[in-house]
Amino acid sequence: MPSRPIPGRTFPAPRGPRPMRRSRYFLPTLKETPAEAQIVSHRLMLRAGLVRQHAAGIYNWLPMGYRVLDNIKRIVEQEQDRTGAIEILMPTIQSAEFWKESGRYEDYGREMLRITDRHEREMLYGPTNEEAVTDIVRQTVKSYKDLPLNLYHIQWKFRDEVRPRFGVMRGREFLMKDGYSFDLDEEAGRRAYHKMFVSYLKTFQRLGLKAIPMRAETGPIGGNLSHEFLILAETGESQVFCHRSLLEKSIPEDVDYDADLEPVVADWTGVYAATDEMHDAAKEAELGDDLITARGIEVGHIFFFNTKYSAPMKAEVVGPDGATGPLYMGSYGIGVSRLVGAIIEASHDEAGIIWPESVAPFRVGLINLKVGDAATDNAAGDLYRRLQAAGVTVLYDDRDERAGVKFADMDLIGLPWQVIVGPKGVAAGQVEVKNRRTGEREEMPLAGVVARFASSH
């Protein structure tokens, strides 16, 4: 009997090669800056064809932007998984019922987008998920043996900002990773907080950013222990003050998330760092020349808030002593869509975006300088196929445009490497490889290109 696939045991095939020829791709770049954009990341995101505005603070993600978003998301997931956190997906539309239970339905104010369904039930588009996740856990987690637990998801949120601005950096709709830790007691809860603290350092490092943890106000989320992670950029929304040494501080290579991470946290929090609302002016004189005053963009925020939600919502477990008590919770956010803008703020030049390799939409931009010239077409087309076959993400600019147009466009979209194939070089068996960040150019044999990119990653 011929074997047939067993239902339920088949797996989807990996996504095959997608069109990455510029001539057939969807990448609407702009030569001029749309009038609505003020800050550099917003301008570049529009010009480089990453996003288009749908309404105030709400954006369409075009292919290039979506790829970056996806890359950031994957790194966040990997670093979360590494700590033992577990990914779930909660809904965007929530029932008001849970928010009434926690007492936040009234508190949250007009930032919350409230919706009424056809049965006149009060719903809302979730701005965050403490209530939703607490409800899941209280239904299912009954014993200390199920702890510790850390659930996270990456989901679109909505906060009806009075005044959205700065493109995706402060939109109303935004993609956010939010994680929630559940522990038996305060001490275990603090351990969970420390894990997240360290994993955030790792995550932002992998994203090519230097994020500095700073003591923060706890805001409407509530709680008593909280840090914001900020990257320094001229266009940052808040004023920050910190000790110079934080910019040089190293991040542990291999982190054992089962170990006690308190010393790492202590090392990072032992020196002064504060946003303006937490700033102590007396520290300025004390730090002297070691004080750095700058603008910062918040890219992550972690809270430990004890039993703020578990107590009113009765999320309780039985401990080893047989006593029932509320869970100790923390919550941990990373602004995934905001990071796209934040990375650009931190990494660009006059010509355009400079993507860190880890998040770049394509690693290599291949430029055919003379479309229509048989030798050049062959050489570039061959490189395109071989790079793809070697697993290198490559965008091939095969448009019949002038060289200058393609150079300018490639610089604008900021792929880390440009491989430039022209008729003169091809005749000599050479191509040029340009590093977008440093501007360094290197002539190399055509035959060596694939190995160069396939090996170094």
Add this chain to the structure above:
RNA sequence: CGGGGCGUAGCUCAGCCUGGUAGAGUGCCUGCUUUGGGAGCAGGAUGCCGGAGGUUCGAAUCCUCUCGCCCCGACCA
């Protein structure tokens, strides 16, 4: 939510004050020339002048209302 500004071609903007048949640059299409950093020449297409109402012989232009977007402040991941 307070204050200010702007909606005219895909994009950047002029025209509005002082009403009289819709403009420029760029982009797009065609042809020729050009071809390693956003080329040149010639030709071409493109607009409910955000929407509704009003004034007027006639409204992009004046008046009223309305919708949208942007900026400063307060707020915020």
